[in-house]
Amino acid sequence: MSSDLFKLASTIFPGGVNSPARAMKHLPNPFYVRSAEGAYLFTEDGEKLIDYCMGFGPLILGHRHPAVLRAVQNWLERDWLYGAPTKLEIDEARKIMDHVRSIEMIRFVSTGTEATMNAIRLARGFTGRKYIIKFEGNFHGSHDYVLVKAGSGAATWGTPTSAGVPDEAAKLTIVVPYNDLDALEKAMQERGDEVAAIIMEPIAANYGLIPPREGYVKEVKQLTEEHGTLLILDEVVTGFRVGLEGAQGLFGVKPDLTTLGKIIGGGFPIGAFGGSREIMKLVSPLGPVYNAGTFNAHPVSMVAGLATIKELEGEQAYAIANEAAKRLGEAIIDIGGRAGLDVWVNRVASMFQFYFTKKPVESTRDVAESNEKMYLKVHAEALKRGVYLAPSQYEVNFTSAAHDRDVVDYTIRALEESFKAIK
Ligand SMILES: Cc1ncc(COP(=O)(O)O)c(C=O)c1O
Structure with missing residues (x-):
């Protein structure tokens, strides 16, 4: 029982x-x-x-789903972990990049949490700036940079700002209300030139569902451009959910970095961050921004994700x-x-x-x-x-x-x- x-x-x-x-x-x-x-x-x-x-x-x-089940079963007959590259990761990456056109290079990780953590680190490495802006009630996983006024379980259980996040870290995360352009403009006027990135859920899906106001995501993008700040669209939920091109396709906005997860793993652990070649070339081992993972681009997640996206193309x-x-x-x-x-x-x-x-x-x-x-x-x-x-x-x-x-x-x-x- x-x-x-x-x-x-x-x-x-x-x-x-x-x-x-x-x-x-x-x-x-x-x-x-x-x-x-x-x-x-x-x-x-x-x-x-x-x-x-x-x-x-x-x-x-x-x-x-039968197509995912078959693909995973077939792969499991071979093996399940190598610690070396597979052709699968190229196939899945190209499939994603066919649809999410802002991504020219990508890194697979194991969770959405890792995706946003690494995207933020990369934005800091690229811009040389410390601050980030996030929106109240947006949830980007459970790491220190983003556990400030977060949504999802953190909101349900009344702990949107986690104990154990040092003040020094929390201070680097500026939080503004979602769907309120004036508040964001004000924050950007005060600190914009020190802000590495604005990270946002293009459709807030962790404080219930709150669609953005008409034109809002575009306006946020414009503000980032005015201040040399990067826009990270966190599409862990919306990627391949609201369409093959994600929310960025829906709203016609090209972010500097995108984070993905969930659907692209077809039900197995997954995360990914990607964007322009110019930014992504800073990721290790090509560049100095470190990321690594035993389970990065796990073959079973790749197989399940690929099978899922192919079904969605139908x-x-x-x-x-x-x-x-x-x-x-x-x-x-x-x-x-x-x-x-x-x-x-x-x-x-x-x-x-x-x-x-x-x-x-x-x-x-x-x-x-x-x-x-x-x-x-x-x-x-x-x-x-x-x-x-x-x-x-x-x-x-x-x-x-x-x-x-x-x-x-x-x-x-x-x-x-x-x-x-x-x-
Ligand atoms: C928008 C968003 N970003 C990031 C995450 C974190 O993903 P994960 O749970 O795979 O670490 C979530 C999880 O629900 C999410 O909704």
Whole structure:
């Protein structure tokens, strides 16, 4: 039983888990997964759940997609780690660069955290400047440069600024509100010429979902150009999620550096940072900015990522995943209205989140002012009915190519009952 496993796990792991987003603070214990298939998770309690977390983003094709499974199984027959280059890493890199045109050179690492950490180090090495700017509620992984007013689990658990990050390090990270150009302009006027990089989620997906205001990402890019600052677009979530070209394609913005992760590993550990040749040539061993990793460009992640991107090129996958999120978003507005509850939905492509609030959600403050208790009640009720939503209003729901009409129809019925149950 999940409850027994959690009791045991709590004596072994801090909080019983190995990543805070997996602990559900509103439930006695998280459920434990035994297996997964398509849009479903199967738990140790014998339950079948429709999954809207999808590994927190990577599984855009669904769990255990046959093309990914076949590719990985075939490769595993050979071996799985060499500590030497493979042709696979060239194939995957070229595939990524075919679509994300701002990347002329790339380095694969093992996680999104490493990707942003190295991109920031590279920006500092390239510009010779110390400061970085990040946005409140944006999440870029769990390293010291970015654990200042961060989102995701850090927001859910009320520790957006981590203990253990020295003041000296935190001071080098200037935090400004997201979607507020005036505040960014002011910060850039004060310090712009000392800022190595602005790092941003082009679509904020770690404080719930907050789409950028019209033209915002372009305006941020322009500000960086005026000050000789680099723009790092953190596309760990949005890369290959909102389209093959990522959010930079959607908004027509060319960043200096891009970070990727999640989908490009097809469900296996991955991260990558890349950009112009001029900047990337500073990375070791070609240049003086150090990066290395035992598992960098892990063959299994390369194989799974390549198989995933090839499926996405077929476009059918995006069409199904996007349609599922669109229908769910519309249904939630409708269900909320009929239940007499004020609900706001944000959606981009196959990501969505809903909030109990009377006003549009355009900033982190709007998210924080939404009724989190109501969200968690709906979450618990939906779970009883076999639907696993994002476990916090600070996370995002992801759909996949496995979320077909029947799955969505079932979900809508379950949500209708869940909304009624919390009244
Ligand atoms: C935008 C963004 N950047 C970076 C990361 C860190 O990636 P990882 O969890 O692979 O270290 C995340 C993780 O959710 C993320 O959402």
